[in-house]
Amino acid sequence: MDDNEILDQLHKAGEAVGHKTLQQRCKFSDNRYEVSRKNLIAKKLAVTVAGGRGSLSLTDDGKAVPSATVKESLLYGPLCDVPLKDWKQTLGHVPIVVDNTAMQGGRVTGGRWTRPDLVSVGLESFDYVPHLSMDVSSVEVKSFVSVDIAAVYEALAHRRASTRAWVFFYIPPHLEVATENQVFEVCSVVGESGIGVVTFGDPRNTATWRVKQRPSRVVTDPALLNDFIKVQMSETAKDQIRAKVAQIKRGGEEGVASLDLEE
Structure with a gap:
């Protein structure tokens, strides 16, 4: 449920979160974070936001699903x-x-x-x-x-x-x-x-x-x-x-x- 953990953190933040910060909050390795990041983007639940080292933000579809219902x-x-x-x-x-x-x-x-x-x-x-x-x-x-x-x-x-x-x-x-x-x-x-x-x-x-x-x-x-x-x-x-x-x-x-x- 790595994807769910990232979604959960994005819901809590309510805004875009830097990749490094998000990775640290989830306590994921580089590879583990990268796999989940790509999964969420492929499912159109999240999108990468440019600027600095980049951030991850929920799409409208991602926002429409409360994190609790994912469990x-x-x-x-x-x-x-x-x-x-x-x-x-x-x-x-x-x-x-x-x-x-x-x-x-x-x-x-x-x-x-x-x-x-x-x-x-x-x-x-x-x-x-x-x-x-x-x-x-x-x-x-x-x-x-x-x-x-x-x-x-x-x-x-x-x-x-x-x-x-x-x-x-x-x-x-x-x-x-x-x-x-x-x-x-x-x-x-x-x-x-x-x-x-x-x-x-x-x-x-x-x-x-x-x-x-x-x-x-x-x-x-x-x-x-x-x-x-x-x-x-x-x-x-x-x-x-x-x-x-x-x-x-x-x-x-x-x-x-x-x-x-x-x-």
């Missing part, structure tokens, strides 16, 4: 609050639960890049396949300042113990054009890796969600899926999954046939 952590809750039935168009099925797995404090989950932001667990049924298929989807949520392939690598790390992996990019409507190239580049990479890509302008409104790339489904060892759910998900989410699985087991084949997965 990814503020997006998790609204996404989880979306009615489960509204996830169907994106996931292809109505999930049992969508859980916020990012906010787990200091709980041990296995090291770097082992904790996705959201996890969706659902069951899929097919006309010509005689059994239910469990879908465990990991979701990485990124803001418009982080539209790059690093998010793809994070999603790939989570897919080891899930069946599908997604990256959701929050892109406000007025920044869609400015981020077109970055989204295209990410989709070019994920086309080979099988990661799904979604852009959204409002986390609570699925009408603003756009599936740019559908993920490939991988066959994952059931033991890994079970451990993933056990380690990553909240007790409330696990209770919901456990109840649905118990319902299926009690009903046997007739229970599976009559089970309404879209409740």
